[in-house]
Amino acid sequence: MDNRAVKAWIMYDWANSAYATTVLAAVLPVFYASVAAATLDADTAASYLAYTHSIGMLCVALLTPLLGTLADLSGRKGDFLRVFSIIGIIATLGFSFIGEGDYILASALLVISTIGFAGGNTFYDAMLPDLVSPDRRDLISSKGYAYGYMGGGLLLAVNLLMIQQPGWFGMGSTLAGTRLAFISVALWWLVFSIPIFRHAERRPAAPDMPGSWKGSARVGMRRLRQTFSQIRRFPQLMRMLVAFWFFNDGINTIILMATIYGTSIGIGTADLMLALLLTQFIGYPCTLMMGAWAQRSGAKRILMVSLSIYICIVILGYFMTDAIHFYLLAGLVGVVQGISQSTARSLFSNLMPAGRTGEYFGFVNITGKFSSIFGPFVFGWVGQITGSTRWGLLSLIFFFVAGIAVLLTVKVQQGMSDATQADQADDEDRKHRISSKGSEVSSIG
Numbered sequence: 001m002d003n004r005a006v007k008a009w010i011m012y013d014w015a016n017s018a019y020a021t022t023v024l025a026a027v028l029p030v031f032y033a034s035v036a037a038a039t040l041d042a043d044t045a046a047s048y049l050a051y052t053h054s055i056g057m058l059c060v061a062l063l064t065p066l067l068g069t070l071a072d073l074s075g076r077k078g079d080f081l082r083v084f085s086i087i088g089i090i091a092t093l094g095f096s097f098i099g100e101g102d103y104i105l106a107s108a109l110l111v112i113s114t115i116g117f118a119g120g121n122t123f124y125d126a127m128l129p130d131l132v133s134p135d136r137r138d139l140i141s142s143k144g145y146a147y148g149y150m151g152g153g154l155l156l157a158v159n160l161l162m163i164q165q166p167g168w169f170g171m172g173s174t175l176a177g178t179r180l181a182f183i184s185v186a187l188w189w190l191v192f193s194i195p196i197f198r199h200a201e202r203r204p205a206a207p208d209m210p211g212s213w214k215g216s217a218r219v220g221m222r223r224l225r226q227t228f229s230q231i232r233r234f235p236q237l238m239r240m241l242v243a244f245w246f247f248n249d250g251i252n253t254i255i256l257m258a259t260i261y262g263t264s265i266g267i268g269t270a271d272l273m274l275a276l277l278l279t280q281f282i283g284y285p286c287t288l289m290m291g292a293w294a295q296r297s298g299a300k301r302i303l304m305v306s307l308s309i310y311i312c313i314v315i316l317g318y319f320m321t322d323a324i325h326f327y328l329l330a331g332l333v334g335v336v337q338g339i340s341q342s343t344a345r346s347l348f349s350n351l352m353p354a355g356r357t358g359e360y361f362g363f364v365n366i367t368g369k370f371s372s373i374f375g376p377f378v379f380g381w382v383g384q385i386t387g388s389t390r391w392g393l394l395s396l397i398f399f400f401v402a403g404i405a406v407l408l409t410v411k412v413q414q415g416m417s418d419a420t421q422a423d424q425a426d427d428e429d430r431k432h433r434i435s436s437k438g439s440e441v442s443s444i445g
Contacts, residue, residue, distance in 0.1 A: 016189055016193070032049050063119060068360075068363075087112060091113035129354050138342070237415055240407070279333050314397050380392060
């Protein structure tokens with residue numbers, strides 16, 4: 001195991017989580033409505049932002065499976081990660097140039113930065129099996145998420161000060177402080193990505209990897225079609241994927257709708273932002289501690305515990321009435337959010353053939369993105385027909401219960417054995433193709 005590469009991998013979560021916390025969760029929604037779309041009414045601005053998020057995630061969903069396949073074939077997951085990171089960093093820097101009424105430019109930059117951020121994460125996730133053995137993946141995966149919480153939380157705290165106290169940073173207005181916040185995210189993402197840019201290993205390209213991009217695209221599409229058809233050979237991976245569709249949709253909906261839900265029951269913006277910070281800083285130690293627990297007790301068991309706590313969060317959220325309740329629930333989310341995502345990632349990496357993690361994580365991402373439309377839809381639909389967002393929140397219990405029910409059927413050891421056998425079969429197939437080509441050359445000669 002290359003310790004420098006592992007540390008660099010962990011540090012990348014510290015680097016790009018600043019985008020998730022400052023840009024996606026805290027600052028950009030307000031900036032988009034009050035500055036970029038200031039010439040539009042509030043409802044139209046909110047709709048345009050929602051459409052932009054959808055377009056960005058659709059682009060990621062369509063691109064990453066093919067790119068993941070190419071990364072596997074070329075052995076250059078680190079190179080793909082570098083390219084997508086730079087795309088995201090440049091687009092994030094571009095937010096600092098947006099003026100009043102520039103909502104088209106803001107939407108375009110959000111789509112591009114989403115492609116850079118989410119696309120890069122596909123290759124980042126797929127690097128985990130290359131770096132550490134299965135018995136250490138739970139711990140290393142949880143360390144990545146823990147460092148992400150700390151890095152994202154620290155910069156978010158500074159960014160909120162930039163916006164609320166711009167004079168402390170030599171800025172003359174809140175808008176100037178906001179622009180500086182976007183610049184700081186881009187620089188943070190770039191500087192702390194340097195270790196993984198330097199230490200990401202290149203692996204030998206697959207024997208059937210063509211030299212041209214056109215040929216590579218053809219091979220990638222062929223392997224992608226094989227992925228869709230052959231994933232049925234891995235029943236445990238399929239069960240894990242179905243479970244993931246359910247519980248990940250519930251988790252994402254809580255992340256996306258928490259601020260709106262809090263606002264709807266009368267909680268102020270300052271409390272909402274401070275609660276977001278609380279989630280980040282509680283998430284750091286809890287993800288590390290529970291990651292060590294997962295290494296001893298098994299990722300599946302800890303994932304089920306975390307999903308059960310999410311059910312409690314939803315039930316308690318239904319009865320929430322004031323800010324102190326929101327803080328308590330934010331703390332509970334901080335306890336389980338990182339470990340639920342990190343254990344899911346390590347479980348997937350153990351159930352996938354090691355030689356095809358790029359394309360399989362791409363497949364997980366594309367199906368996960370499409371499945372994630374249902375949670376917010378159910379939340380909104382139930383809230384609309386009942387006239388209360390409380391019932392909309394309570395409806396999310398279904399996603400966690402369904403996820404746990406399917407997860408109970410996943411046989412992890414059997415799935416790992418299936419993945420190992422598939423890797424061995426792929427190796428034999430490659431050796432046979434190389435031998436056949438050699439025989440053809442000899443006969444021609």
